[in-house]
Structure formats: structure tokens, C-alpha cells
Amino acid sequence: MLPPPHGGRLIDRVLSEPERTRRESEVASLPRLHPSEDELFDLEKIAVGAYSPLTGFMDSRELESVVGRGRLPNDLPWSMPILLTPRSREDRETAGRLGAGESVALLDGAERMVGLLSFRERFTLDRTRIARSIFGTVDPAHPNVADLLAGGETAIAGTVELVRPLQLAARDLEMGPREVREEFARRGWSSVAAYQCRNPPHTAHEYLQRITLERPDVDGLFVHPVVGRLKSGDYRPEVILAAYQALLSAYYPPDRVLLASLSIAMRYAGPKAALFLAIVRKNFGCGLYIVGRDQAGVGAYYPPFAAHAIFDEFDIGVVPLRYGETFHCRRCGGMASPKTCAHPAEDRVATSQTRIRQALRDGSPLPPEIIRPEVARVLSGPSVLLP
Ligand SMILES: [Zn+2]
Structure with missing residues (x-):
């Protein structure tokens, strides 16, 4: 028997074809964010179940639980923050205006809609604390610490759906x-x-x-x-x-x-x-x-x-x-x-x-x-x- 997925259920948040067409037609009316390449990778992996039981980008409670004790709030072991941190000025302004439950279009570098986020929470990151807990160092020479420090200071949480697969080299x-x-x-x-x-x-x-x-x-x-x-x-x-x-x-x-x-x-x-x-x-x-x-x-x-x-x-x-x-x-x-x-x-x-x-x-x-x-x-x- 293969092991059950982490948390017991394989998450599937990939939109069906008719749903995809419907949501794509709405893109012009939605607030839009441009996640980094890394965040788009994470979006796809959440949606296809590779990160089960996660259903979206982490909120402050999930992040605190992972940083503080290496577990999700339900006690399941989980060791890595999965965050969405808008970084351009335009994206930060858009993020600042979002209301609870609002749908947000997530676009790739070519302005194609890749996913949707159902906005839940906006919160400030203590990046030094995250770096120390997860990477064991705050040394900016560490590649992921450098990324964390260069990224946005505000995180956006919410469940996601994948609208279309990423364009990947592999x-x-x-x-x-x-x-x-x-x-x-x-x-x-x-x-x-x-x-x-x-x-x-x-x-x-x-x-x-x-x-x-x-x-x-x-x-x-x-x-x-x-x-x-x-x-x-x-x-x-x-x-x-x-x-x-x-x-x-x-x-x-x-x-x-x-x-x-x-x-x-x-x-x-x-x-x-x-x-x-x-x-x-x-x-x-x-x-x-x-x-x-x-x-x-x-x-x-x-x-x-x-x-x-x-x-x-x-x-x-x-x-x-x-x-x-x-x-x-x-x-x-x-x-x-x-x-x-x-x-x-x-x-x-x-x-x-x-x-x-x-x-x-x-x-x-x-x-x-x-x-x-x-x-x-x-x-x-x-x-x-x-x-
Ligand atoms: Zn020998």
C-alpha cells in the first residue's frame, strides 16, 4: 500500500476546463497580483496536491505554528513557510486594498492568469525570526535568507486555485x-x-x-x-x-x-x-x-x-x-x-x-x-x- 497523503487527503485545486474559461473571462474585473517565480511554483504545487494538506498560502497562525514548533496548527509536522509576499509597489498597493473573501487573479510574467486566490488575511512578516528558525542563520550570504530579506515584508494569505499549468522548462x-x-x-x-x-x-x-x-x-x-x-x-x-x-x-x-x-x-x-x-x-x-x-x-x-x-x-x-x-x-x-x-x-x-x-x-x-x-x-x- 502506498502511504496516504500528508493529512490523509490529496488536495486538488485545479480548475476544470469550463470553470477555467469562465474565470479567465473575469480577469479584467479582478484585482491582480504578480507572484514571484518561486511563488508561482508553490501555487501550482499546492493546487496539484504536492503540498497537501495546504490549500493556499499560509496565514499568520499557520506561519507562527510552523516557525515556532515545526507543525501546522492541527499538529501535523510541516517545516517550510509557504508564503505570498507582493513586492512591486503596484502589487503592494493592490494587496493593501483587498477585502476578506475577495478573489484575486495571480498572473505570471507574461500577464497570463495562472491562478486565483481567495483573500483571507494580510500580515507583516518578522523575516529575521523566520530566517533564524527555518534556515538557522540570518546570514545574507545564505541564498534563501537573501531571498527572504529581498522579498516583501507583507504576506497575503488565502486558498488558491490553479487556472492553468505554468510554462516550465521541464x-x-x-x-x-x-x-x-x-x-x-x-x-x-x-x-x-x-x-x-x-x-x-x-x-x-x-x-x-x-x-x-x-x-x-x-x-x-x-x-x-x-x-x-x-x-x-x-x-x-x-x-x-x-x-x-x-x-x-x-x-x-x-x-x-x-x-x-x-x-x-x-x-x-x-x-x-x-x-x-x-x-x-x-x-x-x-x-x-x-x-x-x-x-x-x-x-x-x-x-x-x-x-x-x-x-x-x-x-x-x-x-x-x-x-x-x-x-x-x-x-x-x-x-x-x-x-x-x-x-x-x-x-x-x-x-x-x-x-x-x-x-x-x-x-x-x-x-x-x-x-x-x-x-x-x-x-x-x-x-x-x-x-
Ligand atoms: Zn576498500
């Missing part, structure tokens, strides 16, 4: 939780492990995927890279997906692995991000979740195993598969870890992303101990990193 591989659950069922999978990633796969990633696929309690692996807005210096979304497609088609049995993209802004919040990303995958039907070393970390803000420990503090109804450091060992002749290899450091090859980037920069060959040649070929193309 639309072909983007699937909603309903579609993914159906695909799992079609494949006869009842126990699925989710693999969170935001980088092209190297041999240590592959090793964790393989040892997970060897578990007798796992029917299949759901590889679900976050390819929404990443940060400068990260790989481009299409590169990450092409690299995974190269690995999957060359090495894995096709009936044991499913690849889909997750277009949301990456939260580099270490433990709280790991918990959030696991809750999202539970909504997609995954009962097991792979947590590597320093998952969703950035810089040195989080202890490498904090993302493991948070699953002891919060039971989200998902089995965390906690893995530590792995490496290629020349003496063992393959991937190994301190649990399986007795050899000294000089026999071990670290398979870090830093090392791969260094080799790419220097134009030196990428050794097969750290990356598959099929994946290396994808990475040796032009401009693979975000500026």
Missing part, C-alpha cells in the same frame, strides 16, 4: 502526485523509495540508489530532481535531467526506476528542507525517503547529519533511509563505505561534486570511478552551469 517530465501515484499503481509498486537530488548523478548517488533498489522491501525508486529555481553556479535543469536520463537508460532496468522533475525553488535549509522534501514525496506516494549526508545543505550552515536527526524528532509516516559517507575504493574495486571497507584513505577516491566541477573547469577527463561516461558526456557540453 514540463515534459513534470508530473503531479496524482499521476505519479497512478503510475506506481500501474507498475504494481506498493513500496517506493524517493530520491531527492539537484545535481547530475555521480557514482556515490548511484550507489545509494542501487543499495536502495536491492532492499527486499522496495518495489521501485522514484528519482525526483528539484529543477525549479536553483542558485547561481548550480547545473541547469535540462542538464540535470539529461544526465539522469543518460544514467537510467544505460544502467537501470526501466521497470524499477521512475524519473520525474519537481519544479519548485530549492530550499537549502538542511534538516528542515529534508523534512519538507520528504513530506512532498510522501504526497507523491513514496513510503521511504533516502537521506544522504548533508542533504539540502549549502555552505557549512548545518552539521552533516542534522538532516538524519530531524526524522527522529518528527514522525511524518515515511521511513527515512539514512546513508552516510561513501567513496570509491581501489582495493575493494568499487563503491564502499566505512561500514564495508577496511582500507586507508589513500585507497579511497572521494566522489564529490566539487571534484567533478573542478575537472570540468580544467578540461581534464572525468574518471569513471566518480562519474559514468554517459553522464560525463552530458556534462562536457557547453554552459552546463547557471550563471
Whole structure:
């Protein structure tokens, strides 16, 4: 049995075709807001149920509960604020005039109506307190803290509906939780492990995927890279997906692995991000979740195993598969870890992303101990990193 969605019910706030046409014809008469790219990603994910049980952007009570104790007001664990914070002067003025229950059109950068918000509350954010609680730092060098501090100071809460899907770079591989659950069922999978990633796969990633696929309690692996807005210096979304497609088609049995993209802004919040990303995958039907070393970390803000420990503090109804450091060992002749290899450091090859980037920069060959040649070929193309 696949796990039930978080909170028990998969949220569906996507408008039907006739309803969509009707609401689109009203757009000229509605107040209009222009959410940021990140907020539009969140809008779509709320509407398709990826963020179940959320039905809209958080109000002050929900936010306070999440910031203060890592739970929604009904006690369900939830670790990430999901906020709508108007930022242009025009949008802030529009937001300032909204009355309770009023419908607001949410437009994308091309002025197309993407969603509707039923306005509930306007409130001021304590951004320093949010940064400290969620990201564990107020350092503006942290990418999400920088976003938070640069964003609006006033948040707008209310339930949302999706009028039309976003135009995404990775639309072909983007699937909603309903579609993914159906695909799992079609494949006869009842126990699925989710693999969170935001980088092209190297041999240590592959090793964790393989040892997970060897578990007798796992029917299949759901590889679900976050390819929404990443940060400068990260790989481009299409590169990450092409690299995974190269690995999957060359090495894995096709009936044991499913690849889909997750277009949301990456939260580099270490433990709280790991918990959030696991809750999202539970909504997609995954009962097991792979947590590597320093998952969703950035810089040195989080202890490498904090993302493991948070699953002891919060039971989200998902089995965390906690893995530590792995490496290629020349003496063992393959991937190994301190649990399986007795050899000294000089026999071990670290398979870090830093090392791969260094080799790419220097134009030196990428050794097969750290990356598959099929994946290396994808990475040796032009401009693979975000500026
Ligand atoms: Zn060894």
C-alpha cells in the first residue's frame, strides 16, 4: 500500500476546463497580483496536491505554528513557510486594498492568469525570526535568507486555485502526485523509495540508489530532481535531467526506476528542507525517503547529519533511509563505505561534486570511478552551469 497523503487527503485545486474559461473571462474585473517565480511554483504545487494538506498560502497562525514548533496548527509536522509576499509597489498597493473573501487573479510574467486566490488575511512578516528558525542563520550570504530579506515584508494569505499549468522548462517530465501515484499503481509498486537530488548523478548517488533498489522491501525508486529555481553556479535543469536520463537508460532496468522533475525553488535549509522534501514525496506516494549526508545543505550552515536527526524528532509516516559517507575504493574495486571497507584513505577516491566541477573547469577527463561516461558526456557540453 502506498502511504496516504500528508493529512490523509490529496488536495486538488485545479480548475476544470469550463470553470477555467469562465474565470479567465473575469480577469479584467479582478484585482491582480504578480507572484514571484518561486511563488508561482508553490501555487501550482499546492493546487496539484504536492503540498497537501495546504490549500493556499499560509496565514499568520499557520506561519507562527510552523516557525515556532515545526507543525501546522492541527499538529501535523510541516517545516517550510509557504508564503505570498507582493513586492512591486503596484502589487503592494493592490494587496493593501483587498477585502476578506475577495478573489484575486495571480498572473505570471507574461500577464497570463495562472491562478486565483481567495483573500483571507494580510500580515507583516518578522523575516529575521523566520530566517533564524527555518534556515538557522540570518546570514545574507545564505541564498534563501537573501531571498527572504529581498522579498516583501507583507504576506497575503488565502486558498488558491490553479487556472492553468505554468510554462516550465521541464514540463515534459513534470508530473503531479496524482499521476505519479497512478503510475506506481500501474507498475504494481506498493513500496517506493524517493530520491531527492539537484545535481547530475555521480557514482556515490548511484550507489545509494542501487543499495536502495536491492532492499527486499522496495518495489521501485522514484528519482525526483528539484529543477525549479536553483542558485547561481548550480547545473541547469535540462542538464540535470539529461544526465539522469543518460544514467537510467544505460544502467537501470526501466521497470524499477521512475524519473520525474519537481519544479519548485530549492530550499537549502538542511534538516528542515529534508523534512519538507520528504513530506512532498510522501504526497507523491513514496513510503521511504533516502537521506544522504548533508542533504539540502549549502555552505557549512548545518552539521552533516542534522538532516538524519530531524526524522527522529518528527514522525511524518515515511521511513527515512539514512546513508552516510561513501567513496570509491581501489582495493575493494568499487563503491564502499566505512561500514564495508577496511582500507586507508589513500585507497579511497572521494566522489564529490566539487571534484567533478573542478575537472570540468580544467578540461581534464572525468574518471569513471566518480562519474559514468554517459553522464560525463552530458556534462562536457557547453554552459552546463547557471550563471
Ligand atoms: Zn576498500
